[in-house]
Each structure stands twice: as C-alpha cells, then as structure tokens.
Amino acid sequence: MNSKSEALAAAKKRITDLQSQMTAKILAIAAEVEKLMDVTPEREVRDFLRVTCNLPSSELGTYMGFGRTLKGSEALLQKARVTFPVLKALVAADAETRQEIVERMDIGARIDTKEIAVVRKRLTEAKLTPEALMAQKNVRLVAAAARKRSADTAALFREKLASFALHLRKMNASDLALASLSETVRNDALELREQFTDIFGTSRRSLNKINLNSPAFRVAAANDALKRICEGRFGNSSHYAGVKKWPASDSQIIDVLLLLSGHPVPRRGWVRGRNAITELPPHRYRLKAIELCAGAGGMSIGLERAGFEHVALFEYNADAAATLRQNRPDWNVVEADITKVDFKPYRRMDIDLVAGGVPCQPYSSEGDQLGQEDERDLLLESSRVIAEVKPKMFIIENVEGLLHAKHGDHVAEFLRRVAKAGYQTEINRIRAEDYGVAQERHRILLIGIRRELAGSFRMPPRFPERRSNLGDALLDLMSENGWTGAREWARQRRDCPVFDRQGNLIAHGVLASTVVTRRGTPRTKEAARWGSKGINIGGLPAAAPTDAEASKPGYLPGLTARMRARLQNFPDDWKFHGGKQSVADQIGNAVPARLAQAVGLAAFAAIRGVSFDWEAMLWPGDRGRLQMTTPALYLDQPQLAPGRKKPEQNVRTVESAGDW
Known part of the structure; x- marks a missing residue:
C-alpha cells in the first residue's frame, strides 16, 4: 500500500470513528430528553433545554419527537452513523416514509436528507390516481405562476x-x-x-x-x-x-x-443624514427608564450616558438610596421594597426600558447558590414588574451562576412569564474588560424586547483593543499618599503577560479580579488570586499606601473604597454614603458604568432605530464640554406619581474627562 492509500485509509477510519461518536452522543441526548418528558410537561422540558442546556430551538423538536417516532431503531441508526440533519428529517417525515428509509438503512443503503425528500414525494404521489396527480401538478404550476406574478x-x-x-x-x-x-x-x-x-x-x-x-x-x-x-x-x-x-x-x-417602497429614509430630528450619532440627543429625544435595585448607581450612570431619563429608581438599601440622592438630587429615588410596589400605574407613562441588576447573591459562586430558595431572590419579581409596566425593552443583569443547571427551572419560569407578557428574550454574556474596564467581570444579561420590535436589538460591539490594566487604572490613586514604589508596582502590572487556558499569550497587562462584597477574611483562593495580581484583598484601607507601610517585607497594597470604585468605572467625584463596609458592598454590587452605557446605547439604538459612533460615545476623550439635560423630578415626593407633569428641565455641564 502506497503512502496515499495509507493516508486515505487512516483518514477513513478516524472520520468514521468520529461519526460513530457523534451519532452515539445524539442518541444519548434523545434518551435523556425522553426521560425528562416522562416526568415533566413538554413545555417545561422545552424551556429547560433551551435555557439551561443551550439547545437551539431548531433542534428541540427533533430530540423531543425522537421517542414517539424512532424509538427502538437506535441500534440501526448507530450502525448507519446517522447525522443530525438526517435524524431531523426522519423525525419530521410521515410514518410510511420513515419506515421505508429505516428498511433501506437496514440493508446498508446510504441515506441523506435529499433521499428522504425523494421517497416522501414518491410515496405521496403513489397514493394518487393519474388524473389526481396531473391535477396536483397543475395546482403547483398555477401557484408558481401566481407567486411569480405577485x-x-x-x-x-x-x-x-x-x-x-x-x-x-x-x-x-x-x-x-x-x-x-x-x-x-x-x-x-x-x-x-x-x-x-x-x-x-x-x-x-x-x-x-x-x-x-x-x-x-x-x-x-x-x-x-x-x-x-x-x-x-x-x-x-x-x-x-x-x-x-x-x-x-x-x-x-x-x-x-x-x-x-423599500427605500431608506434619512433620519430626522437631531440626527443629520446617515452619519452615526456621536453625542447625546436633545432632551426631547431621550427615552424613559425605570430601574430596579439601582444600588449605588453604576447602571444608572451608564443609562444616563446612553440617553435614558430615569422616571424612577427603586432601591431598598437606605445607604445606597442616599448615595443616589447625594450625587443626583434631581433623580426620583424611591426607597422601597419592589415586592410591595404596584407598578401598573407606570404603564400609562409609555416606559421605554425597565432595567436592573437584581440581587446576585442567590446565584453567585461565592455564596450558597440557593437560587429561588434565597429570600433575596427577585428574578420572578422582576418579571412581574415587566408585565405590569409593559416597557418596550427590559435588561436584567446578573452573575454567570444564574445559568447553572440547578437554576434552569427558575430561569425557564422567568422566560415563560415574560413571553406571556409579549416579549422575545435572549440571554447574552458580556465582559467588562471589552469596554476598557480594568476588571475581570463577566455578567449575564436577560434582554427582552416587545414582539413588534423583535429583531431590532443588537449587542454592542466589543473593544478588546481598549483593554486596560490594573496598574494604569490605579497608579494615581496608589501614589497619592506618597508611596514612591507605586510607579514600579504599576509597571509590573502593566507588563505582566496574560495567557489563555491553552497557554497562549493573548495580552499584556493584568486585570483586577472581580470586585465583590466581602465581610471578614477573604477565602484562601480569592486571597491567592488577588495576591498574584499584586493586591492584598483583605481589609478595607482608608488611605493609599505610604512608604513606611510599603517598607515591610512582602508588602502588597490594599484597595481603598475609591480604588474599588475606579475599578467599577464610577466617576472619581461619585460620593458614597454609609460606613466602610456599606460602601464596599455598594461598590461590589454595582454594574460598571461604561458596560451599562454600552448596553444602554444598544437598547436606545433598537428602540429609536438609530446608529451610534460607539467609540465617540463610550470614550468622548477631549471632545470638550457636553451639555446634558435631566428632568428636575419632584424631590419632595417619595415616588413620582404616573401622569404628573414634569417641571422645567435643569441643565448642567458635565466635564468630558470627569463624568464622561
């Protein structure tokens, strides 16, 4: 046997082995789905497979229909090394077509989807008289001509x-x-x-x-x-x-x-021509938002920068609510438990967006992952708010642990409820580092849009070239108390190589680990993870390092509240209300402002049908001073009553290099 023949023979064996493995896995999945359907309603099984197992909707019908159409033929299907497209066609075929195809497989015939279609057509036509067959062909001929004429x-x-x-x-x-x-x-x-x-x-x-x-x-x-x-x-x-x-x-x-007529229409209003938008629209073009679990305002800042006007921000924690009021006195901050609030009156206000980072502790890998059994869980409560307000879109943020298999039924119930309310929902992952935030913060977004707007939403583009690093992000804060080693510390963080799981060099510049709330001594793995990045994550130092502190052997600097806030992309002039631990909790629970802004811009684009110059919006740079208007809401009321008129707008000037 020559070298070419040997290569072909070896390739054939490898490929057929892989085909056999693929078929075995497909059949194993079908068997697992059948077990589920014996104990769970079909609709729940469908939601569970789509959300928890990430099975595409186009494949669900095949796995769920396998048991009633092809059960008992597993050995034959395995022997034939059936591919998923063929299996899908068999499940969808009528019983007579399926029987003939199975018989052909039994004698070793090679079957593909085209062959199944040919057999189905032949068997259908065989049941007709010659006259009926001719009539049917004429019907198809007329239909084709009508379609062409139409x-x-x-x-x-x-x-x-x-x-x-x-x-x-x-x-x-x-x-x-x-x-x-x-x-x-x-x-x-x-x-x-x-x-x-x-x-x-x-x-x-x-x-x-x-x-x-x-x-x-x-x-x-x-x-x-x-x-x-x-x-x-x-x-x-x-x-x-x-x-x-x-x-x-x-x-x-x-x-x-x-x-x-299919002709593009130039946009009117504040958008001129077809150029992408590079700045916030005038106030009359802003969109209205309600925010749940607003916390210290990370998401709130981002949505404000994305062109949303807050009708109300709901926050249960007194310190966090005070933080919001202190920084934005004109925001309507409602200090209330949302489980006790009737949101139906807000429907009259034609709200564009309901957003919120509902508590992540029930799903965080750092906690007990009790999910719906955790008294802090508000996932289904947020679906109630959405159903009552009926916004054009909703954005619910949470940790990646939300998609753990143990929470599959709970997430599926959320999706069922918002689907019943008229929304198409997609689940997306987003990384803060893709938006210039010097932190390894990966989050899950449940994004729903009303069916009449379906298809208009696109996730914001990623900007890996904007990657920051721990050293550059914190250098000025680390050195503000006289630590002469801060620059060298920052350089080491900046130059540190970063590798992927396969050991490939992908970047230089270490990122902070996820900033979380923490009480007491950090866990061993967490302390080691931060230590490898040059940070002592234990404690909450009140000030930046001094030379005296840094002179101790093995010294690693800690993170002050302001440093933590910087890593969460809060503006440096954002003030936090409360004690040391309360402030740390507020910062750790926040959504990085620029990440929220990116998603908010994507939502704005979907609702308004506009296009943004993403970099100009997310990194205004030295564009100078930008006029931004926000509503002067009723500060003497705990909640803005739906339908009440708003007073004159307050205009404030925001420095591009500060809040922006």
Whole structure:
C-alpha cells in the first residue's frame, strides 16, 4: 500500500470513528430528553433545554419527537452513523416514509436528507390516481405562476411608490401645497392606492388602535397617507392641528411611503443624514427608564450616558438610596421594597426600558447558590414588574451562576412569564474588560424586547483593543499618599503577560479580579488570586499606601473604597454614603458604568432605530464640554406619581474627562 492509500485509509477510519461518536452522543441526548418528558410537561422540558442546556430551538423538536417516532431503531441508526440533519428529517417525515428509509438503512443503503425528500414525494404521489396527480401538478404550476406574478406586481408597485414619494420629497413646503391641488398627483396617488388594496387588502382599523411599532401600523399608515393625498389633506400645516399620534407633518407621510417602497429614509430630528450619532440627543429625544435595585448607581450612570431619563429608581438599601440622592438630587429615588410596589400605574407613562441588576447573591459562586430558595431572590419579581409596566425593552443583569443547571427551572419560569407578557428574550454574556474596564467581570444579561420590535436589538460591539490594566487604572490613586514604589508596582502590572487556558499569550497587562462584597477574611483562593495580581484583598484601607507601610517585607497594597470604585468605572467625584463596609458592598454590587452605557446605547439604538459612533460615545476623550439635560423630578415626593407633569428641565455641564 502506497503512502496515499495509507493516508486515505487512516483518514477513513478516524472520520468514521468520529461519526460513530457523534451519532452515539445524539442518541444519548434523545434518551435523556425522553426521560425528562416522562416526568415533566413538554413545555417545561422545552424551556429547560433551551435555557439551561443551550439547545437551539431548531433542534428541540427533533430530540423531543425522537421517542414517539424512532424509538427502538437506535441500534440501526448507530450502525448507519446517522447525522443530525438526517435524524431531523426522519423525525419530521410521515410514518410510511420513515419506515421505508429505516428498511433501506437496514440493508446498508446510504441515506441523506435529499433521499428522504425523494421517497416522501414518491410515496405521496403513489397514493394518487393519474388524473389526481396531473391535477396536483397543475395546482403547483398555477401557484408558481401566481407567486411569480405577485412578485412582479409587488416589485412594480414598490418602484412606482418610491418614484412618487421621492418626487414629493424634493419639493419645498410651497411646492407641496401646490402638489396637493394637482390632479396629476391625486390621480397617481389614486392608482397607487388601488394597487395597494390589491396587495394588502382593505382595513378599517383605526391607526389609534394599532401599536405604533407594529408592521400592521406601517401598512395602515401607508394606506392612510395615500388616502390623505387623494383627498387633498396634504401640503397644508392646518391639516395636522391637534394631531397627537400620526401623521404630524407632510414629511411623515412621505417617509412612510418611502419605507414601504423599500427605500431608506434619512433620519430626522437631531440626527443629520446617515452619519452615526456621536453625542447625546436633545432632551426631547431621550427615552424613559425605570430601574430596579439601582444600588449605588453604576447602571444608572451608564443609562444616563446612553440617553435614558430615569422616571424612577427603586432601591431598598437606605445607604445606597442616599448615595443616589447625594450625587443626583434631581433623580426620583424611591426607597422601597419592589415586592410591595404596584407598578401598573407606570404603564400609562409609555416606559421605554425597565432595567436592573437584581440581587446576585442567590446565584453567585461565592455564596450558597440557593437560587429561588434565597429570600433575596427577585428574578420572578422582576418579571412581574415587566408585565405590569409593559416597557418596550427590559435588561436584567446578573452573575454567570444564574445559568447553572440547578437554576434552569427558575430561569425557564422567568422566560415563560415574560413571553406571556409579549416579549422575545435572549440571554447574552458580556465582559467588562471589552469596554476598557480594568476588571475581570463577566455578567449575564436577560434582554427582552416587545414582539413588534423583535429583531431590532443588537449587542454592542466589543473593544478588546481598549483593554486596560490594573496598574494604569490605579497608579494615581496608589501614589497619592506618597508611596514612591507605586510607579514600579504599576509597571509590573502593566507588563505582566496574560495567557489563555491553552497557554497562549493573548495580552499584556493584568486585570483586577472581580470586585465583590466581602465581610471578614477573604477565602484562601480569592486571597491567592488577588495576591498574584499584586493586591492584598483583605481589609478595607482608608488611605493609599505610604512608604513606611510599603517598607515591610512582602508588602502588597490594599484597595481603598475609591480604588474599588475606579475599578467599577464610577466617576472619581461619585460620593458614597454609609460606613466602610456599606460602601464596599455598594461598590461590589454595582454594574460598571461604561458596560451599562454600552448596553444602554444598544437598547436606545433598537428602540429609536438609530446608529451610534460607539467609540465617540463610550470614550468622548477631549471632545470638550457636553451639555446634558435631566428632568428636575419632584424631590419632595417619595415616588413620582404616573401622569404628573414634569417641571422645567435643569441643565448642567458635565466635564468630558470627569463624568464622561
């Protein structure tokens, strides 16, 4: 045997062995799913597999249907080294097709998905008389022709609609007024409306009764726009007097026609042209948010920087609530237990976002991981808030331990509840280090969006090139009390090589371990982990190191509250209320501000349909001073009553290099 033949033979053996292993694993998963279905309702099994086991929805039906379609054929399927696509096609096939394919496998035939489709078609046609078969073929022929004609008609309609709308867009206000009186324009609109009715049918639903963000609204709005042009209710601002919802201007009528034609519409308002946004919008374009478990304000700062206006921030801890009020006197901080708050009145306020970092202790690897048995758990409570407020989106942050298998049923119940409330939810992981935060902080985000907005959300891009390090992040704070060794300490942290699990060098510059709340002596592993990074994590020093302290053998500096806050990306002028341990707890429980800002910008982009220049927003650098408006909410009330009018806006100037 020559070298080529040997190589082919060896490759064949390796590949067939791997195929056998893959088939065995697929069949083993199917067996486990069948066991689950014997003791658990099918819907719960589906949620459990999707959330806890990360099984794609496209695979769930195959595993769940295996027991009732192919049970007993495991040995044959293993012998044939069946792939997942073939198994999926078999489960989906009718019983007769499946039986023939299994018989073919039994005699050693090689089966693929195309073969299964051919057999299914042949068996279906065999049951028909020649006349019926010919009739069925003619039905398919007519359907294909109708689809082609429909596609051609739709394409012609879009082309005419785009030409018509673009012609109107080029006109100024006086030209539009004349166009509304033009018989030619009205006849063109009438012809387009007749074609519109042929494609979409007729609808008598009022625009005021259709959700503003739904596809049904876009179709109904286009119909209404053409009707207005036909009737001459166009080109005159008086036609829009008192209009609250749609349309409020000629431009909105033109825009909705352009969008329906598939033509991109330049954004209006504070966005000019197609350039990505590089600064916060004016106040009237801000979005409204309710924040749960706001803590010391890490997420709150990020959402504020992302263009959200807080209608209310809920926080149970008195010190944390005082921290929020001290730094943002104009925020409406509600010091309350959310389990005792009725959130339904907020639905009238058309809230854009409900966000919060619900307590992580029930799921943290540092704790007992009691999950739903922990009295501090608020996961399902947050689903109640979402259902009552009905925001356009929600963002719930927690630790990675939330996705531990033992919490699968609990997370699945959360997903069921928000799905029932009308949300599509995705689970994402995010790392603080990808946003220039000098800390190994990995978090889970449960992000839900109302179904009419589904598909519009995208996670923010990552910026690994913005990676920071412990030394650069803390150098100025470490040296502020005269420690002459601070610069060398920082250099060592900066130059330290970082390797992945396979031992490959991936970066230079060590990151801080996850900043957590801690009472008493740190655990041995935690102390060793921080020690390897040049930090003594035990204790809460009140001040930066001195030369006298650093002269002791084996000295490692500790982290002051301000250093911990810096690692959590709090602004340096952010003040914390409470004792030493309370402050450490507030900082450890926080969401890094820039991480929250990145996710907030992604949410804003999804809701408003805009694009951001991410680096300009997240790292404004030396862009100078930025004017930012925030609402002067009622400070004398514990909770802003839904429906109350807001007073005049306060404007404050924020230094780019400080809060930004």
